Amino acid sequence: MPGLGDLREDTKHGRLLGESYLRAQLGLSLMCLTLALLLAASYPVLAALVPAVRRASVAGLPVTLIVLGFAFYPVLLGIGWFYNRQARHLEARFTELVDPPNVPPDA
Amino acid sequence: MPDAAIGAIAFVTLLTIMVGARGIRVARTTDDFMVAARQVPPALNAAAISGEYLSAASFLGIAGLVVAQGLGGLWYSVGYTAGYLVLLLLVAAPLRRFGAYTIPDFAAGRLGSAGLRQAATALVLVIGWFYLLPQMKGAGITLQWVLGTPYWVGVVTLGVVVSCNIAMGGMKGITIVQCFQYWLKLCAIGIPALVLLFAAGHSRALAPDRSQVFTSATTVSLPQATSFTLRRPAEVTVTGLLDQRQYRGQRTVLCACRHSAGAGTRLGFGAGAPVPVSLAMAPSSVSPWDSPFLTSGTNGAHPVAATYGVIIATFFGAIGLPHILVRFYTNPDGEAARRTTLIVVALLSAFYLFPAILAVLARLHAPALYLSADSDDVVLALPSLLLPGPPGSLLAALVAAGAFAAFLSTSSGLLVSVAGALSHDLLDGGVAAFRWCAVLAGAVGVAVALLIERFSLALLVGWAFAIAASSFCPLMVLGIWWRRLTRVGAATGLVVGGGCCLAAILATMFGAAGGGWGAVLLGQPAIWTVPLAFTVMVVVSLLTQRTVPSNVGQVMLRMHLPEALSRQAYRVPLNPFPAPPRPAPPRPTRAPKSGYMPIFPVGRRARRIIADSYPPRFGGVTVRNLLGLPPEPWASA
Numbered sequence: 204m205p206g207l208g209d210l211r212e213d214t215k216h217g218r219l220l221g222e223s224y225l226r227a228q229l230g231l232s233l234m235c236l237t238l239a240l241l242l243a244a245s246y247p248v249l250a251a252l253v254p255a256v257r258r259a260s261v262a263g264l265p266v267t268l269i270v271l272g273f274a275f276y277p278v279l280l281g282i283g284w285f286y287n288r289q290a291r292h293l294e295a296r297f298t299e300l301v302d303p304p305n306v307p308p309d310a
Numbered sequence: 311m312p313d314a315a316i317g318a319i320a321f322v323t324l325l326t327i328m329v330g331a332r333g334i335r336v337a338r339t340t341d342d343f344m345v346a347a348r349q350v351p352p353a354l355n356a357a358a359i360s361g362e363y364l365s366a367a368s369f370l371g372i373a374g375l376v377v378a379q380g381l382g383g384l385w386y387s388v389g390y391t392a393g394y395l396v397l398l399l400l401v402a403a404p405l406r407r408f409g410a411y412t413i414p415d416f417a418a419g420r421l422g423s424a425g426l427r428q429a430a431t432a433l434v435l436v437i438g439w440f441y442l443l444p445q446m447k448g449a450g451i452t453l454q455w456v457l458g459t460p461y462w463v464g465v466v467t468l469g470v471v472v473s474c475n476i477a478m479g480g481m482k483g484i485t486i487v488q489c490f491q492y493w494l495k496l497c498a499i500g501i502p503a504l505v506l507l508f509a510a511g512h513s514r515a516l517a518p519d520r521s522q523v524f525t526s527a528t529t530v531s532l533p534q535a536t537s538f539t540l541r542r543p544a545e546v547t548v549t550g551l552l553d554q555r556q557y558r559g560q561r562t563v564l565c566a567c568r569h570s571a572g573a574g575t576r577l578g579f580g581a582g583a584p585v586p587v588s589l590a591m592a593p594s595s596v597s598p599w600d601s602p603f604l605t606s607g608t609n610g611a612h613p614v615a616a617t618y619g620v621i622i623a624t625f626f627g628a629i630g631l632p633h634i635l636v637r638f639y640t641n642p643d644g645e646a647a648r649r650t651t652l653i654v655v656a657l658l659s660a661f662y663l664f665p666a667i668l669a670v671l672a673r674l675h676a677p678a679l680y681l682s683a684d685s686d687d688v689v690l691a692l693p694s695l696l697l698p699g700p701p702g703s704l705l706a707a708l709v710a711a712g713a714f715a716a717f718l719s720t721s722s723g724l725l726v727s728v729a730g731a732l733s734h735d736l737l738d739g740g741v742a743a744f745r746w747c748a749v750l751a752g753a754v755g756v757a758v759a760l761l762i763e764r765f766s767l768a769l770l771v772g773w774a775f776a777i778a779a780s781s782f783c784p785l786m787v788l789g790i791w792w793r794r795l796t797r798v799g800a801a802t803g804l805v806v807g808g809g810c811c812l813a814a815i816l817a818t819m820f821g822a823a824g825g826g827w828g829a830v831l832l833g834q835p836a837i838w839t840v841p842l843a844f845t846v847m848v849v850v851s852l853l854t855q856r857t858v859p860s861n862v863g864q865v866m867l868r869m870h871l872p873e874a875l876s877r878q879a880y881r882v883p884l885n886p887f888p889a890p891p892r893p894a895p896p897r898p899t900r901a902p903k904s905g906y907m908p909i910f911p912v913g914r915r916a917r918r919i920i921a922d923s924y925p926p927r928f929g930g931v932t933v934r935n936l937l938g939l940p941p942e943p944w945a946s947a
Contacts, residue, residue: 207875207878207879210867210879211879213863213864218863221863221866221867222863224867224870224871225791225866225867225870228870229791232399232400232791235399236396236399236400239392239395239396239399239625240625243388243392243621243625244618244621246602247602247603247614247617247618247621248614250601250602250603251603251614257600257601257602258600265381265600267381267382267384267600267601267602268381268384268600268666268670270602271381271382271384271385271387271388271602271666272381272384272387272663272666272667273663273666275388275391275392276388276391276659276662276663277659279391279392279395279655279659280652280655280656280659282395283395283398283399283651283652283655284652286398286399287398287648287649287652290403290648291645291648294645294871294872294875297871297872297875298872298874298875301875301879302875302878
């Protein structure tokens with residue numbers, strides 16, 4: 204099982220291990236980024252294609268004000284919270300993989 | 311009426327100067343030790359980052375833009391917040407683990423090239439100055455509104471206060487002060503917004519005025535010469551110059567056509583009269599005010615594309631701002647950096663609820679505000695318009711104080727970065743050079759700010775973000791995530807992306823943009839310069855693969871591994887500027903007389919802690935200089 208030593212000595216196994224960890228972190232970041240960008244980018248398109256959206260109002264307030272003024276922020280926070288949790292998770296799993304907690308000798 | 315506002319502004323300014331000049335003693339007890347131990351708790355650090363980040367554009371500009379152009383202006387507030395989410399996703403933790411203080415340091419440390427450092431330094435200057443201009447403009451119009459002084463008085467006042475303050479050694483990385491600034495700004499915009507919303511009194515106070523008629527008899531005063539159109543004929547009481555005729559309170563019927571009014575003209579509309587449409591903001595007459603698109607800087611052409619330009623610039627621009635990076639170093643580790651950034655997103659979200667409320671209230675209840683050509687003072691003017699008498703004056707004073715806090719904190723952070731880049735990276739000087747550079751940078755900022763009065767605050771800050779997004783953002787993102795980046799590729803991308811973006815913006819400022827697609831591509835250049843910069847960096851790097859640093863795999867991994875693991879896996883800590891082995895120099899008990907002024911009058915043990923835990927350079931000034939210690943013996947060798 205490749206471990207800390209392989210990372211330290213930069214062996215072939217260590218390099219593979221490191222690259223897979225980097226790819227996992229990058230995948231997580233890109234997924235969250237794509238989600239945020241898609242959500243933001245879809246509103247202008249939607250409003251341009253369906254003019255009814257920008258004329259609509261909810262509880263007397265125009266939809267654009269609700270979306271841009273209030274609704275976007277909880278979404279951004281939610282994505283950030285999810286990302287932080289998953290990134291911490293990935294780090295913990297990688298740590299466990301390369302540096303497993305000591306197993307008692309008789310187990 | 312303005313007495314309270316004058317008092318409030320003077321109070322905030324004096325407080326800042328006093329904290330700058332004497333507050334080192336305040337800092338000694340809390341901040342210095344925490345920074346030295348890098349144990350600033352995330353909540354405190356996040357408030358400090360937000361305090362430095364929320365600038366004139368956030369405080370005055372967004373509301374002004376929304377009033378003038380419609381709800382699409384809110385894309386700026388969404389983008390400024392989302393910029394920190396993108397920063398969290400792509401750079402926060404790795405950057406903290408890398409340990410660079412400034413973007414030029416990161417570029418030089420990751421790719422090992424002096425030429426790249428020079429290119430990055432030049433861009434720090436461009437972005438820093440661009441960002442400084444709207445702060446100065448904000449100060450100009452705030453003092454104009456409060457005291458009635460000419461525009462230049464406010465600009466010069468802010469420039470002098472901030473540069474002298476920094477030259478004297480204040481406002482440097484004082485976390486507590488920036489944290490206080492955030493809460494001051496939040497209160498200064500939140501309390502007036504909520505009070506005015508309550509005073510406006512009915513649940514439909516935020517509904518849009520699609521009918522565009524005055525609901526009650528209203529007198530509109532035009533501070534500047536303006537032209538406007540009416541959609542229906544209306545009977546109006548006119549005082550002043552209108553359509554080349556002088557009126558003295560006569561009633562006259564205006565046709566449904568274009569009219570031009572002189573400065574100081576007052577128009578009295580009856581209930582049910584149509585609200586005039588200002589031609590100074592042509593876009594608002596093209597698109598209705600609840601349109602979700604933005605047309606600032608593009609003469610109203612292709613609103614969807616222009617909106618995407620703003621989205622790209624603001625989402626990716628925060629990564630490349632030169633004055634924010636330093637603050638990330640006060641987090642104890644990468645995990646704390648992530649937590650801090652998430653709290654920043656929350657704090658910014660809370661703040662940005664209020665400019666939207668104020669803008670909608672202004673649009674509905676104070677139509678005079680959006681008839682004047684420059685709507686950036688909406689937030690300042692609104693309280694006294696909606697709430698006559700002492701309560702309105704008090705709220706106005708609070709707003710003015712908050713606005714000045716915004717200018718002071720942001721421009722201080724920027725000026726430290728600009729002066730640091732000038733003195734440290736270009737001139738290679740010490741504390742004295744840093745002081746002169748602070749004064750010089752402030753003077754240049756003032757001189758340019760006097761010329762840009764006609765551009766809206768949100769637009770100017772948006773342009774600074776566009777330059778950052780098309781130069782530093784690709785450098786940081788690719789530097790952190792792509793091992794095949796080379797120094798030639800990075801330098802070419804910086805020059806091409808930043809250069810194209812700057813050229814497009816200057817073309818727009820000098821009025822070369824025209825209309826149609828040209829106006830969009832030049833006025834909101836991020837839509838093409840950001841992809842261009844990424845492409846150039848990738849392509850040129852692929853062509854110069856021989857110059858990839860040989861240890862790049864290890865450097866990459868150490869940026870991304872949690873600290874506990876990298877400490878075990880790598881015995882040598884990751885530091886782009888490794889301190890040479892320390893030969894235990896004989897430590898003089900007192901600072902030498904000439905050249906090194908002890909700015910931090912702290913005890914010997916504290917000095918040792920701080921000097922040991924800072925990396926050698928900090929914002930262009932060595933920490934040893936700040937502490938009054940002699941230069942380390944190897945520094946001169």
